[in-house]
Amino acid sequence: MNEAAKSRVPVIVGLALIVIAAVIYWDASSITRGVNYGMGPQVIPEVIAGFVAVLGAAHLVVGFRGGFEVETDELDPTAIGWIVFGLVFLIASIPLGVGFIIAMTVLFAATARAFGRRALATDVAIGFVTGVVIYLVFTKLLTLGLPQGPLERLIG
Amino acid sequence: MDVLAALGHGFLVALEPSKLFFALIGVFLGTAVGVLPGIGPALTVALLLPVTFKLDPTGSIIMFAGIYYGGMYGGSTTAILINAPGESASLATALEGNKMAKAGRGGPALATAAIGSFVAGTFATIGLAFLAPWLVEVAVKFGPWDYFALMVLAFVTVSATFGDSPLRGLTSLALGLVLGLVGIDKLTGAARMSFGVPELLDGVEITTLAVGLFAVGEALFVVSKRHKGDDVIQPIKGSLWMTREDWRRSWGPWLRGTLFGFPIGALPAGGAEVPTFLSYSTEKRLCKHPEEWGKGAIEGVAGPEAANNASAAGTLVPLLTLGLPTSATAAIMLAGFQQYGLNPGPLLFAEKPDLVWGLIASLFIANAMLLIINLPLVGLWVRLLAIPQPWLYAGILVFAAMGTMAAKASVVELSMLFAFGFLGFLMRRYDYPVAPMVVGLILGPMAEQQLRRALQISLGDPVVLIENPISATLLAIAAVALLAPFAMQGLNKFKANED
Numbered sequence: 001m002n003e004a005a006k007s008r009v010p011v012i013v014g015l016a017l018i019v020i021a022a023v024i025y026w027d028a029s030s031i032t033r034g035v036n037y038g039m040g041p042q043v044i045p046e047v048i049a050g051f052v053a054v055l056g057a058a059h060l061v062v063g064f065r066g067g068f069e070v071e072t073d074e075l076d077p078t079a080i081g082w083i084v085f086g087l088v089f090l091i092a093s094i095p096l097g098v099g100f101i102i103a104m105t106v107l108f109a110a111t112a113r114a115f116g117r118r119a120l121a122t123d124v125a126i127g128f129v130t131g132v133v134i135y136l137v138f139t140k141l142l143t144l145g146l147p148q149g150p151l152e153r154l155i156g
Numbered sequence: 157m158d159v160l161a162a163l164g165h166g167f168l169v170a171l172e173p174s175k176l177f178f179a180l181i182g183v184f185l186g187t188a189v190g191v192l193p194g195i196g197p198a199l200t201v202a203l204l205l206p207v208t209f210k211l212d213p214t215g216s217i218i219m220f221a222g223i224y225y226g227g228m229y230g231g232s233t234t235a236i237l238i239n240a241p242g243e244s245a246s247l248a249t250a251l252e253g254n255k256m257a258k259a260g261r262g263g264p265a266l267a268t269a270a271i272g273s274f275v276a277g278t279f280a281t282i283g284l285a286f287l288a289p290w291l292v293e294v295a296v297k298f299g300p301w302d303y304f305a306l307m308v309l310a311f312v313t314v315s316a317t318f319g320d321s322p323l324r325g326l327t328s329l330a331l332g333l334v335l336g337l338v339g340i341d342k343l344t345g346a347a348r349m350s351f352g353v354p355e356l357l358d359g360v361e362i363t364t365l366a367v368g369l370f371a372v373g374e375a376l377f378v379v380s381k382r383h384k385g386d387d388v389i390q391p392i393k394g395s396l397w398m399t400r401e402d403w404r405r406s407w408g409p410w411l412r413g414t415l416f417g418f419p420i421g422a423l424p425a426g427g428a429e430v431p432t433f434l435s436y437s438t439e440k441r442l443c444k445h446p447e448e449w450g451k452g453a454i455e456g457v458a459g460p461e462a463a464n465n466a467s468a469a470g471t472l473v474p475l476l477t478l479g480l481p482t483s484a485t486a487a488i489m490l491a492g493f494q495q496y497g498l499n500p501g502p503l504l505f506a507e508k509p510d511l512v513w514g515l516i517a518s519l520f521i522a523n524a525m526l527l528i529i530n531l532p533l534v535g536l537w538v539r540l541l542a543i544p545q546p547w548l549y550a551g552i553l554v555f556a557a558m559g560t561m562a563a564k565a566s567v568v569e570l571s572m573l574f575a576f577g578f579l580g581f582l583m584r585r586y587d588y589p590v591a592p593m594v595v596g597l598i599l600g601p602m603a604e605q606q607l608r609r610a611l612q613i614s615l616g617d618p619v620v621l622i623e624n625p626i627s628a629t630l631l632a633i634a635a636v637a638l639l640a641p642f643a644m645q646g647l648n649k650f651k652a653n654e655d
Contacts, residue, residue: 009586013327013586017327017330020334023349024334024337024349027348027349027351028348031346031348032346039607039608039611039612039616040344041341041343041344041346041348042346044337044604044607044608045337045348045349048330048333048334048337048600051330051333052330052334055323055326055327055330058323059323059327062323068321069587070585070586070587071585071586071587073380073381075380075381076379076380076381079379079380080376080379080380083372083375083376083379083553086553087372087553087570087573087574087577088574090557090570090574091567091570091571091574094565094566094567094570095567100561103557103561104554104557104558107550107553107554107557108550108551108553108554109550111375111546111549111550111553111554112546112547112549112550113546114379114546114549115378115379115545115546115549115550116545116546117544117546117547123546123550126547126550127550127554130551130554131554134554134558138207138558138562142207142210142211143210144206144207144209144210144562145562145565146558146561146562146565147561147565
């Protein structure tokens with residue numbers, strides 16, 4: 001397990017880098033705008049694509065030569081899953097139009113849950129109060145806009 | 157004498173009540189985030205950027221600097237009391253500092269760290285005040301080719317020279333450079349790496365990247381290995397006052413630490429880790445009590461802490477005079493300047509002397525404030541460490557989301573935050589440094605502009621880069637710094653084969 005991961009990680013990173021390099025190169029070659037003299041907008045992307053490709057190749061070489069030391073601790077998928085849920089809800093809160101306060105409440109409670117808390121009601125309450133306070137400070141004191149939902153329109 | 161007059165004028169600005177207030181908020185926030193594990197000064201400034209968008213620029217920048225200095229003080233408290241350095245700059249402090257705390261000498265350890273930070277911070281800020289105008293005069297003569305070469309040097313030193321693995325550092329830098337490509341090319345208006353997504357035409361926000369990497373990435377990383385043991389907080393034992401013996405043994409390391417920290421911070425050499433470890437090993441060699449090392453030698457706290465703070469002040473030299481950030485925090489502070497349309501560099505000294513000298517003067521004030529709030533109030537900060545971990549990280553994520561929501565509440569922006577968070581998690585897990593990526597994102601587009609400007613002036617002839625002595629020298633140093641670690645690796649391998 002440990003030995004396999006040592007070369008698996010650099011090989012995966014190497015392949016990913018080569019894909020990124022290819023995407024940059026493809027994107028740069030589709031630029032049509034040019035300049036009369038000096039450097040066009042496609043040159044630096046091409047140079048960076050080359051740099052990324054070299055790093056990708058170096059990773060592959062490292063991978064096939066035995067790899068490097070990597071962390072192989074077991075992950076806690078449930079814990080990560082809760083944070084991912086909180087963040088995905090945050091993203092979805094924009095098209096759903098639930099507003100800033102509810103998004104913050106869910107994110108707070110989900111993260112606390114991920115770190116092992118079981119008192120859901122308390123955490124929801126803390127998240128809600130934090131959300132309301134931040135919303136009021138931002139919109140009233142700092143005059144910055146935050147996404148509005150039904151709750152936010154209620155407080156005005 | 158010009159410097160003294162300018163500095164005097166700066167003090168008039170910095171002593172205005174509103175500026176003092178900003179400095180005080182900055183040092184308080186900075187100390188708090190320095191103490192709390194998981195968040196550092198770079199993240200805090202990144203979170204505050206959207207919040208301070210409509211506030212007074214001078215005040216906000218004074219606050220950011222206070223956060224930077226405060227983070228350095230606060231980090232040492234955590235390093236000494238729980239052996240969990242808040243940021244890599246405190247790693248060296250933790251070695252002897254935690255041993256001192258375990259041996260019941262936590263009080264003197266905290267005291268020598270705070271007073272050493274004050275001494276080093278003050279001397280280094282004096283260095284900044286006198287070095288900056290001189291460097292500005294040099295920088296006025298810099299052409300675009302020189303700036304380009306300087307940035308290339310910064311890329312190399314930030315990512316390659318001092319990391320454990322140059323390959324991983326360079327990969328992190330490269331990812332930052334790739335993100336820097338996203339958006340509309342400023343010189344021709346061509347869209348690059350935007351894939352037809354309108355939100356991407358503005359480019360990648362540095363705050364979104366920093367908050368994703370530092371806050372979301374850190375939370376995912378910590379939660380992924382939650383089943384590991386908890387940290388033990390050492391109670392503060394022993395008087396906070398240092399004995400005559402402690403003073404006698406501390407002042408040398410403070411001054412030597414300053415001498416390591418300031419120049420290394422001021423050169424585009426990146427990071428506070430190098431000077432702190434240099435100071436640590438020097439003090440270990442010079443110490444007259446070698447038997448105490450490993451059991452809690454006060455020199456091992458005094459030196460690295462001084463080096464740490466001096467390098468923070470040193471980092472401000474290239475940032476203010478050249479607009480060149482050499483640490484993650486400096487990169488975000490540069491973004492802070494830019495959000496007010498200010499560009500650090502020689503022109504800023506000429507156009508906004510109030511701001512520049514007010515900032516430098518406020519650093520002296522912030523240092524004095526930090527000494528006061530860190531010594532008598534250290535008990536208060538220690539209590540922050542008792543915040544339950546679930547609430548701490550839930551709070552960090554809420555603040556992270558808040559900043560992004562206030563700046564740009566769109567599905568694309570929040571998805572980027574999420575993606576950068578996941579990337580940050582993977583990079584932490586597999587030991588890729590994240591700071592080069594942040595520096596790459598902000599410096600990459602600047603370097604490209606300077607290069608293209610240079611080639612426009614030379615009508616496309618690349619020889620311009622090596623026929624100017626300054627740019628040629630800088631590029632040569634960069635090449636050596638890039639190749640040296642690989643060459644040394646080769647040498648090591650050679651030696652290993654011989655055995």
